[in-house]
Amino acid sequence: DSGVTQTPKHLITATGQRVTLRCSPRSGDLSVYWYQQSLDQGLQFLIQYYNGEERAKGNILERFSAQQFPDLHSELNLSSLELGDSALYFCASSGALRGDEQFFGPGTRLTVL
Amino acid sequence: DAKTTQPPSMDCAEGRAANLPCNHSTISGNEYVYWYRQIHSQGPQYIIHGLKNNETNEMASLIITEDRKSSTLILPHATLRDTAVYYCIVRPRNQAGTALIFGKGTTLSVSS
Secondary structure (H helix, E strand, C coil), X not given: CCCCEEECCEEEECCCCCEEEEEECCCCCCEEEEEEEECCCEEEEEEEEECCEEEEECCCCCCEEEEECCCCCEEEEECCCXXXXXXXXXXXXXXXXXXXXXXXXXXXXXXXX | CCCCECCCEEEEECCCCEEEEEECCCCCCCEEEEEEEECCCCCCEEEXXXXXXXXXXXCCEEEECXXXXXXXXXXXXXXXXXXEEEEEEEEXXXXXXXXXXXXXXXXXXXXX
16 A cells, blocks of 8 residues: 555546546655556656646646645546546655655546547 | 666566666666556556665665666566566656656566
8 A cells, every 4th residue: 555545446437528536645745746547658647746836747638637735635637538538547646755756546547438 | 758778578487586677878867767667557666766876675676787877677586466567767856756757668477
């Protein structure tokens, strides 16, 4: 158990819909990262938040957005969903006091029908 | 794009050492070598990292060449549970952390 929790574990929805994925980092970790893993693209970095502020962006679509709340949990919002958005979405966290190794949650499997 | 090159797959017999190579010929002076693995569709798991000295922890050993252009992850006594995709990643360290850029990794198959 990495200490990072993600909900829900599975999500099935239709094209055009909007969903929210939630991540709770390890206690004390200030950084949260979101990654997408699809069959054809592998593991891709989407976005990083550090202590509530956006710190880095990767291959995140404009239809996707994220935020980190004062209690440090994070949400990834996916809108106008397309079939190609079906993937595993992982959240990871890291903390300065422990070094910057990232610890990953179990992921949310999103299926868009 | 990933800055590392790894063989796509390797096999290892249970109980033997698994030696996974990684080339990172363009590594910068401030970049560390990290290894993560992903078992089936679970979240990736941190294994070890190093800058230029060899490192060992309870999971594995990391051997980095003197010129830092390549490294080897060693699992001393591989078990069936070590079957996974192993990713070698180079990145700088900082307090706030930096993103992991994953390549295709090496699929290690451990068999009895």
